Amino acid sequence: MSDNKHSGRGLSGKGYYIALMLCAAAIATTSYLYYRNTTQAQQAVVQETVGVDIPAGTMGTEDVAVVATQPQASVPATDATTPATVKKPLQTVSPVSGETITGYSMEALSYNQTTRDWRVHNGIDLAAEDGAPVCAAADGEVYTVYEDDSLGYTVVIRHNDGYTSCYANLTEDTAVMPGDTVTMGQTIGYVGSSAIVETALGSHVHFSVTQNNEPIDPAEFLAIGSG
Numbered sequence: 001m002s003d004n005k006h007s008g009r010g011l012s013g014k015g016y017y018i019a020l021m022l023c024a025a026a027i028a029t030t031s032y033l034y035y036r037n038t039t040q041a042q043q044a045v046v047q048e049t050v051g052v053d054i055p056a057g058t059m060g061t062e063d064v065a066v067v068a069t070q071p072q073a074s075v076p077a078t079d080a081t082t083p084a085t086v087k088k089p090l091q092t093v094s095p096v097s098g099e100t101i102t103g104y105s106m107e108a109l110s111y112n113q114t115t116r117d118w119r120v121h122n123g124i125d126l127a128a129e130d131g132a133p134v135c136a137a138a139d140g141e142v143y144t145v146y147e148d149d150s151l152g153y154t155v156v157i158r159h160n161d162g163y164t165s166c167y168a169n170l171t172e173d174t175a176v177m178p179g180d181t182v183t184m185g186q187t188i189g190y191v192g193s194s195a196i197v198e199t200a201l202g203s204h205v206h207f208s209v210t211q212n213n214e215p216i217d218p219a220e221f222l223a224i225g226s227g
């Protein structure tokens with residue numbers, strides 16, 4: 001019985017150490033697993049932090065780009081307003097200083113003392129001494145100089161805004177040539193007696209105006225004035 005006890009005590013001693021080793025191994029394994037899980041969790045936190053930092057850095061880059069493009073967008077807007085040219089308004093003056101003898105009449109027939117019939121009158125007749133200078137009614141360019149079958153020697157000048165002015169009953173010796181640039185008040189010819197349909201009126205200038213190729217009352221054109 002004593003051997004059994006002894007041997008039993010011996011077995012129980014070995015079992016105690018084995019149990020201790022198993023416990024130590026269990027603790028070591030548990031510790032390793034705990035350490036491993038903790039490390040993986042920390043790595044995950046680091047990755048998440050990096051993932052948040054990257055878009056934050058991108059946002060910062062975009063903010064800089066927006067600030068840089070704003071001045072570039074405003075530069076062309078400033079340039080677009082700089083070259084704007086101010087158009088000089090058209091000014092007019094009467095080609096001679098005399099009064100109106102015959103008025104404009106395109107919608108109603110008026111009696112012609114020379115031809116002794118009723119006809120339209122596409123301009124106004126301005127009294128002026130024979131040989132007196134006739135001036136351009138506005139700035140422009142001489143379009144043509146010719147002898148009209150009815151109104152005699154004639155000068156035609158083109159102006160801005162679609163206006164054309166016509167000076168007839170001049171002398172043969174005009175002061176300008178086609179293509180000449182003229183300024184308001186510049187002498188373009190001289191009062192003559194070449195308009196065979198208006199000889200009964202006495203010395204005068206036949207003055208007519210069109211806008212966009214349509215006849216208008218020259219009085220309206222002269223009303224623009226020099227103001």
Ligand SMILES: [Zn+2]
Binds near residue numbers: 102125198205206
């Ligand atoms: Zn006339």
